[in-house]
């Protein structure tokens with residue numbers, strides 16, 4: 029049932045840029061591996077080679093001792109190797125069941141066997157704990173649900189080696205627990221598992237061994253139990269990491285810059301009131317589905333909403349993010365691929381899209397755009413071999429940094445960051461935390477929506493907790509503990 033994979037001197041170049049430099053190591057059968065490395069280290073690239081999505085430039089991949097060369101993912105899947113992508117790979121206009129069997133349709137004679145596919149889809153959906161009909165169109169699902177469909181799709185493929193590339197980035201703690209249960213079950217059946225994640229506590233919990241990559245090279249493979257999280261992080265970055273969070277500044281005593289009164293987003297949020305001062309970092313905690321993202325989408329005109337919104341005493345009625353940006357409010361969407369970036373555009377176009385007029389004098393000045401891109405790459409630590417490439421060529425975490433650079437281009441007064449460190453490595457997380465503090469110190473009002481409680485506690489002056497569309501509590505620094513946040517988010521207090 030299980031299978032061994034060995035990489036021998038695998039290299040990969042994209043055009044002139046080499047991203048894998050002779051990677052050699054093995055995955056032993058039936059074990060669960062954590063694959064660790066900074067953003068851009070080459071984790072996804074190596075796994076895409078294994079699963080037939082990319083061709084290696086050199087070296088070879090051995091499966092059960094024999095060299096294999098998969099020309100596409102179907103050949104790899106036929107050999108039992110399945111990859112769950114970091115970026116979703118779903119057809120939005122098809123149903124869940126159609127997606128699960130896409131390219132592997134069940135037939136009865138010449139006809140599609142819809143009944144069987146629907147029934148088997150329902151079964152894997154139950155296994156991952158997604159309560160949705162197999163007939164639902166993927167477009168109608170929220171991000172976390174799409175992730176569960178990806179996992180269900182992999183389960184239906186009967187993998188012998190399953191690679192999960194950041195599967196829990198968008199999941200709630202409950203959904204994550206369920207995924208771990210599914211993983212334990214697969215492991216018991218002898219499936220080899222590869223788990224890519226920047227959440228080191230999860231890696232610690234679910235893996236037998238970790239493999240660390242750095243700069244396109246294999247660094248080490250060690251039993252998970254022999255390493256602390258701190259040691260894992262140091263191995264990833266290749267140096268000793270200091271404190272993740274900047275020391276907190278005292279809360280500012282300026283008057284409120286952003287004021288929200290009795291705001292309502294139909295179906296998502298009711299009667300929400302809060303304020304943020306210039307120089308203040310306000311966190312938003314809550315379970316997935318509590319309405320945090322939808323509240324801010326309503327405030328910024330991305331979906332219908334009503335109520336009072338004031339910036340610096342001026343009442344606003346925003347109809348779209350462009351108007352919001354004109355009023356000095358910017359928003360980093362949690363849905364990086366859908367709403368954050370135009371992945372098929374170049375880095376430069378992405379960066380300057382929100383602030384084009386600043387580069388037009390009167391027509392676009394490519395030299396100034398280029399300069400801005402160079403500065404952003406520098407100050408946000410975006411790892412890219414080539415400034416001329418498309419955003420889609422950046423690793424997941426580096427796309428996140430580009431998205432962040434993009435929303436901060438217009439020098440806003442109010443910044444709303446929805447899951448700003450999703451998919452970002454520890455070193456880059458630290459950079460983002462320090463950046464958030466710098467924004468606050470420059471006098472901006474910063475709102476951080478996050479599912480990582482540690483992050484909210486480490487970074488924010490106050491944290492607002494939403495539950496089922498309402499503000500359940502607003503805690504100030506003194507009252508900030510994980511237990512309290514969870515208690516308010518779940519309503520057990």
Ligand SMILES: Nc1ncnc2c1ncn2[C@@H]1O[C@H](COP(=O)(O)OP(=O)(O)OP(=O)(O)O)[C@@H](O)[C@H]1O
Pocket residue numbers: 042045047065066067068069070071072073074114411412413417420421422423424425426451453
């Ligand atoms: N299609 C592509 N064209 C050009 N460069 C690419 C392409 N895909 C990946 N790269 C580059 O290869 C390097 C490794 O990327 P990869 O996605 O494997 O990193 P990763 O370890 O998965 O990072 P993350 O933690 O951010 O997901 C990065 O520098 C990335 O920019």
Ligand SMILES: [Mg+2]
Pocket residue numbers: 071072073114193423424425
């Ligand atoms: Mg990746």
